[in-house]
Amino acid sequence: MELEKLPWSEIAVPLATAEDGLARLDERLRTSPIREGWIARTHFYDAAGSLWLDGELVHLEDLVLHDAAMDARTPTHELTRAHAVLRARRRIAAAPPDWALSQDGLAGLLGREPPVQSGSLPISREADDFKSHGKDRASAQRDETEDDQAWAAELAAIDAVVSRSSAVLAGEVASSPNRKPDIYDADWDEEARLEEWREDVKRLDGLPPVLAAAAAILAWETIEPLQYTAWLGRVLGAAVLRARDKARFHLPCLCVGLRALPRETRFARGDGPRLLAFIQAIAAAAEQGLKDHDRWILARHQLERHLAGRRSTSKLPALIELMLTTPLASAQLIAKRLDITPRAAQDLVTELGVREITGRGRYRAWAII
Numbered sequence: 001m002e003l004e005k006l007p008w009s010e011i012a013v014p015l016a017t018a019e020d021g022l023a024r025l026d027e028r029l030r031t032s033p034i035r036e037g038w039i040a041r042t043h044f045y046d047a048a049g050s051l052w053l054d055g056e057l058v059h060l061e062d063l064v065l066h067d068a069a070m071d072a073r074t075p076t077h078e079l080t081r082a083h084a085v086l087r088a089r090r091r092i093a094a095a096p097p098d099w100a101l102s103q104d105g106l107a108g109l110l111g112r113e114p115p116v117q118s119g120s121l122p123i124s125r126e127a128d129d130f131k132s133h134g135k136d137r138a139s140a141q142r143d144e145t146e147d148d149q150a151w152a153a154e155l156a157a158i159d160a161v162v163s164r165s166s167a168v169l170a171g172e173v174a175s176s177p178n179r180k181p182d183i184y185d186a187d188w189d190e191e192a193r194l195e196e197w198r199e200d201v202k203r204l205d206g207l208p209p210v211l212a213a214a215a216a217i218l219a220w221e222t223i224e225p226l227q228y229t230a231w232l233g234r235v236l237g238a239a240v241l242r243a244r245d246k247a248r249f250h251l252p253c254l255c256v257g258l259r260a261l262p263r264e265t266r267f268a269r270g271d272g273p274r275l276l277a278f279i280q281a282i283a284a285a286a287e288q289g290l291k292d293h294d295r296w297i298l299a300r301h302q303l304e305r306h307l308a309g310r311r312s313t314s315k316l317p318a319l320i321e322l323m324l325t326t327p328l329a330s331a332q333l334i335a336k337r338l339d340i341t342p343r344a345a346q347d348l349v350t351e352l353g354v355r356e357i358t359g360r361g362r363y364r365a366w367a368i369i
Contacts, residue, residue, distance in 0.1 A: 021286030037324035049255035259283030
């Protein structure tokens with residue numbers, strides 16, 4: 001987006017509000033004792049919000065159970081997509097700040113292997129270990145025989161199958177040779193579009209961080225690099241804020257902010273109104289993040305009162321930390337994480353006095369609201 005075409009009179013005040021709100025939230029999280037729990041919980045909220053923005057409903061409890069490999073029923077397509085958003089956010093938050101915007105970072109988020117140099121085989125680590133630590137050391141030092149080449153090719157084929165399967169299970173884009181022409185547009189050059197988007201992001205270096213993040217999301221929607229992974233643009237917008245040192249200690253939840261906006265604002269037409277909507281979403285996400293942080297840290301102080309007089313081997317401190325890092329927890333989930341029985345998990349929850357949110361006998365779950 002060209003600087004001279006920006007509607008400065010309309011975005012100046014919302015931009016300042018978003019910059020200040022995001023800075024306050026990040027500073028609050030810098031020394032917060034519940035920072036890791038806040039980050040873990042908001043990943044779930046933003047993943048569910050991303051699917052909501054795309055018109056799909058994903059229940060938070062289903063996403064939590066699916067992430068813990070404790071599905072109560074067969075996962076739906078929407079649930080697997082939400083889990084892909086969740087894993088992408090976790091990977092970006094755990095990586096260096098500028099990783100997600102690099103070529104290797106985008107390839108990793110899309111489940112694509114880095115390009116293989118010509119004349120080399122994509123041999124896996126197991127193949128390397130086989131060659132270097134084989135029983136017959138002398139044979140490993142000689143030139144590859146036909147058997148070695150066949151073994152390396154077989155391993156490479158297995159690696160390719162595993163890579164494609166992982167991408168499909170994560171709801172990510174499959175490689176172009178496997179795409180059906182009746183579903184995917186054969187003329188859609190994703191590599192060129194991704195490179196165009198990356199060049200647009202580089203041209204945003206002179207803009208304030210919040211404005212650059214909003215413009216990056218707008219550019220993603222305009223260019224449409226990927227045919228069926230529109231949610232990635234919003235996650236990368238949050239990554240821009242992290243790469244620009246505006247969110248050093250968390251990954252902003254832009255989808256949570258977009259959900260808080262009125263419908264007419266989210267679906268505004270034109271680059272100017274859309275850019276303003278993304279700026280307002282960042283401000284709303286920061287405001288909601290501050291409210292959630294203050295509420296959860298107050299809940300933590302209240303729950304810690306139950307620890308008075310407890311034995312040093314009590315599981316209650318671990319349960320408190322678990323309740324702070326997950327939006328809700330069932331008896332089976334608590335039992336799995338704390339390595340206790342479901343009956344003992346229910347007894348611990350009763351002692352802690354956590355609010356039950358399901359009210360069903362067959363499936364009981366508790367949460368810090």
